[in-house]
Amino acid sequence: MKNKVLSVVLAVVIMAAFCGCSGYREPDSSYIVTALGFDADDEITVSAEVVTAGGSERSNEPYSEILTGRGDTPEDAVFSLNSQISKILMFDHCTAVIVGKTLSQDRFEDVIEYGLKLKELNFSVYMTVCDNAADLLNNSKSISVARGFDIASNIRETKKDTGIDYENRFFETFEAYKSKEYYSMPFLTLNDKRIIIKGEQIYKNKKEIATLSNEESLMYSFVKNNNRGGKIYLEQEYAQVTQSRFKMSESGIKATLYIKNNSKDFAFVFKQKTENFLSKYKDVLNFKSDKLELAVKDGV
Amino acid sequence: MAALFLFGNIALFIPYNNAVEGEYTAIIIAFLIGALVYCLAKFGIDKYENLKTKKIIIYGIGAVLIGFCMLVSVVTIKHFTDYVSADVLSRNRKIFSLIGFGGVYLFAANKEKEATAKFSGVVFVFSVVSMLLLLLASLGNFEPSHLKTLVMGDVGEIGKRSVKYLFYAFLFPVVFGIFSAFSFKEKNTKSEVLGLIIGFFMLSVCFFSATLTFSLSEASGMEHAYPMSISVVSVGELFTRMDGFAYFIFFLSALVKAAICGLSIKAILEKMNVKRKKAILNFLLCLSVAIAYFI
Numbered sequence: 001m002k003n004k005v006l007s008v009v010l011a012v013v014i015m016a017a018f019c020g021c022s023g024y025r026e027p028d029s030s031y032i033v034t035a036l037g038f039d040a041d042d043e044i045t046v047s048a049e050v051v052t053a054g055g056s057e058r059s060n061e062p063y064s065e066i067l068t069g070r071g072d073t074p075e076d077a078v079f080s081l082n083s084q085i086s087k088i089l090m091f092d093h094c095t096a097v098i099v100g101k102t103l104s105q106d107r108f109e110d111v112i113e114y115g116l117k118l119k120e121l122n123f124s125v126y127m128t129v130c131d132n133a134a135d136l137l138n139n140s141k142s143i144s145v146a147r148g149f150d151i152a153s154n155i156r157e158t159k160k161d162t163g164i165d166y167e168n169r170f171f172e173t174f175e176a177y178k179s180k181e182y183y184s185m186p187f188l189t190l191n192d193k194r195i196i197i198k199g200e201q202i203y204k205n206k207k208e209i210a211t212l213s214n215e216e217s218l219m220y221s222f223v224k225n226n227n228r229g230g231k232i233y234l235e236q237e238y239a240q241v242t243q244s245r246f247k248m249s250e251s252g253i254k255a256t257l258y259i260k261n262n263s264k265d266f267a268f269v270f271k272q273k274t275e276n277f278l279s280k281y282k283d284v285l286n287f288k289s290d291k292l293e294l295a296v297k298d299g300v
Numbered sequence: 301m302a303a304l305f306l307f308g309n310i311a312l313f314i315p316y317n318n319a320v321e322g323e324y325t326a327i328i329i330a331f332l333i334g335a336l337v338y339c340l341a342k343f344g345i346d347k348y349e350n351l352k353t354k355k356i357i358i359y360g361i362g363a364v365l366i367g368f369c370m371l372v373s374v375v376t377i378k379h380f381t382d383y384v385s386a387d388v389l390s391r392n393r394k395i396f397s398l399i400g401f402g403g404v405y406l407f408a409a410n411k412e413k414e415a416t417a418k419f420s421g422v423v424f425v426f427s428v429v430s431m432l433l434l435l436l437a438s439l440g441n442f443e444p445s446h447l448k449t450l451v452m453g454d455v456g457e458i459g460k461r462s463v464k465y466l467f468y469a470f471l472f473p474v475v476f477g478i479f480s481a482f483s484f485k486e487k488n489t490k491s492e493v494l495g496l497i498i499g500f501f502m503l504s505v506c507f508f509s510a511t512l513t514f515s516l517s518e519a520s521g522m523e524h525a526y527p528m529s530i531s532v533v534s535v536g537e538l539f540t541r542m543d544g545f546a547y548f549i550f551f552l553s554a555l556v557k558a559a560i561c562g563l564s565i566k567a568i569l570e571k572m573n574v575k576r577k578k579a580i581l582n583f584l585l586c587l588s589v590a591i592a593y594f595i
Contacts, residue, residue: 010407119387122541124532171532175515
């Protein structure tokens, strides 16, 4: 009997240790940050999209708003934002960080360092770029509960549909920023108040070198062997690409595409578009050649 | 139990925080030294177990061995509760996580070794299976080029920082040797060695998971890289941020390791044939928890 009681006590202690409910707050006493935007002029401006949960009344739906703070560093800007509000900011659900083009690369490094310091910020948060983060957030409407979730959803859907992997999760971006020659982030814009992906911003040695359109971004993903496969639409032509292999050398690029459910002239249009892309960006993105030899095989 | 004892609190720090060149070489050397010390410790403690001599000698040796066991339990409790208060329950005071863990530790150390063994069996299976599944789910995040940054360093580059690994290489095998020698009537060296190999494999999974995800230089700049690497794993859209599994595995393995220390102290007290064994045992266990808080 004594053992049973002790076992029950132990089970309760262990359960209490895992549920993490200590330090809880009522939903309406916190601001859940879903997106963070950073711009710069003399100071850094942080724009935080926050969602407030409805609280105990069922009629109160969650809603989002944009809060702003300014400071010399990202940390100071967030601190200034914090000092204006009575609720606590929770960064655990932040899904997107939007960097405005006004932010220089030195300041961008400050944003990365701040992200590393902020323990609540998950390393899976998506890094994106736009002209002005504050304008983007303030002038847009969300499709789901929050713009941050919309951005994350856009990026995931793009990957699923077209196979483009931007490799822009926080840990991928900071690793590329610190140790690789090239890194990139999806470029966001507004279309009828909805946030959409307009293309891809490419950086070399921490400097902006090109802004690709969505179609160019698709070609780029194939050329750097980073496309995961998906439904590709080019002008009137289409195909389901299951796999691709691009091998670059001085004499040319040998590519093999595994496709199915394709339209008649897909391969021709794909080759043409890729060669145009290679020719346009050969010097900027340092391609060894702009000549493409394309083989098409049946995909599984 | 051997696997979980080896995995215990060591896994919290893999890859080692701001490791310098030579430190990984020191760690490998420490494991090799540890294997040798373990063999010697088992032999020596077997002799102690059967020793019939003056009480003062038995008490003296016993006190030293108890000291080792307490040191390992203090280190384990401290590392785990520091980790919990830094990463898991950061809004709460450390004392609450210490009391919680301490309570469970006292309970486990007062149980019979068979109960701890059965519990460890369940924990072991859960931990190994979870780690393998998480490793599979992490494959998409791995960048093979990150392994190129792994530079072992020459033996000559083993610096002052590496002394602690050599100290643990002595301490941990001795304590596990005590437990192994005293605990089970039937000696099963093969399964102990297999357990230690599996424990080393589990540590390697932590190391490679973090290194292949973040690169060694970034991973060693993080306080606890393995849970971070698990936090970026997602399976579909529903299963994301699975670092909770890492927390759970760390908790269970730290608990088993601390319980082994407690059971070893119990076994030595029985050998010493002291009066009021239970009271002294609980006093020493509470003292370990208190020391873990104050250091």
